[in-house]
Amino acid sequence: MSLDPRIVSAAEFPDWLRAVGTGFVRASAGVPGEEEVALRLAHTDLDRVQGVFDAGRCVATFRSFAQELTVVGGARVPADAVTAVTVTPTHRRRGLLNRMMAADLASAKERGDVFASLIAAEYPIYGRYGFGPAAWITEWEIDVPRAGLDPRAPVPSEADGGRIELVDGADVRKLGPELHGRVAARQHGVVSRDERWWQRNTGVDVPEHETWSEPFYAVYRSPDGEVDGLVVYRADDHWGDRKQPLETAKVSSLIAATPAAERSLWRFVCSIDWITTVRTGYRAPDDLLPLLLPDPRAARVVTQADRLWLRVLDVPAALEARTYTTGSALVLDVHDAAGLAGGRFLLEVSPSGASCVPTARNADLTLDVAELGALCLGDESPVRLAALGRLDEHRAGAAAEADVVFRAPRRAWCPDVF
Known part of the structure; x- marks a missing residue:
């Protein structure tokens, strides 16, 4: 039987909830009662609930929902909030998460979401999907x-x-x-x-x-x-x-x-x-x-x-939405293995606003989309990323200049788990 992810039906939702409990190692990971299922269904968009089924039993889960995220300066932008990500221990290492994540991010990009967001249960998982730790606690x-x-x-x-x-x-x-x-x-x-x-x-x-x-x-x-x-x-x-x-x-x-x-x-x-x-x-x-x-x-x-992880889906929208306290022009070469948000962009900023457009100019800095996610809320330093080998500087002083550009007066903070 094919182990392809698909949208979960209302009839399959109780077993999907059981699989979520199994994935998070809850002692009471049985099928929840009818009242809880009905309550959860009433607040869930099934069009954004994925599952993988083997012989009729759910063995992997994934859900997203609409969210607004505050960026530096107070603007709120649409985000694709990712949650309930599990793979049952018997079905690990089969690429199930890769396929569910790819489908969800593609849909989020098509909807016009600026970011995808999540709270990572384990640190090493999500960098390979383009997420970077953008706020710490x-x-x-x-x-x-x-x-x-x-x-x-x-x-x-x-x-x-x-x-x-x-x-x-x-x-x-x-x-x-x-x-x-x-x-x-x-x-x-x-x-x-x-x-x-x-x-x-x-x-x-x-x-x-x-x-x-x-x-x-x-x-x-x-x-x-x-x-x-x-x-x-x-x-x-x-x-x-x-x-x-x-x-x-x-x-x-x-x-x-x-x-x-x-x-x-x-x-x-x-x-x-x-x-x-x-x-x-x-x-x-x-x-x-x-x-x-x-x-x-x-x-x-x-x-x-680490707390909030961000995955940039629209580079110009992400960088134009926030505010800046200085004037500068930087060419960023953003690599994205998934092909969702990569490209070379000219970022011009000033205290009065920002412009970010595709360009053919030589890059000042090259970085992965995950590192850009870590920078977007001003909580990471381009100079530190360069020292770690996660950002390449092609123009002398560009990393230090970017450090001033992306810096925020206070640290980012996400009070919530989702």
């Missing part, structure tokens, strides 16, 4: 008693103004989308959240294989009453032998549309009675948090890793 663990914060100080501070309120999941579903839109307008690397995202992340219709425990939600309101920030956290129930509280607060999400909101929410979490340790969740590597503490050494890094 850091998680800190804060020793609150050593941080030097004044437990008597008001939160928010008088300088920040505003107030903090505890809310519930229903409030978050009402207030969150507008706040997230404001955050996405100022933070490159942020991806869109649909209505289903807000439901799942506030406990509505959580899939059977996911364990849900209700978190605490707190919002920051500015002096004029506008919601400028949201933090979601959970706390354990750990006490020491001497009847002293030793609880850990684990932040699952903190988004803020203003620095005042961000400062106040972090101070709030670090001031909660009984909390002696705070795990920050996955933040941008240049997050404000450590330097908000009187003693930043109280925050130790526990995770440092």
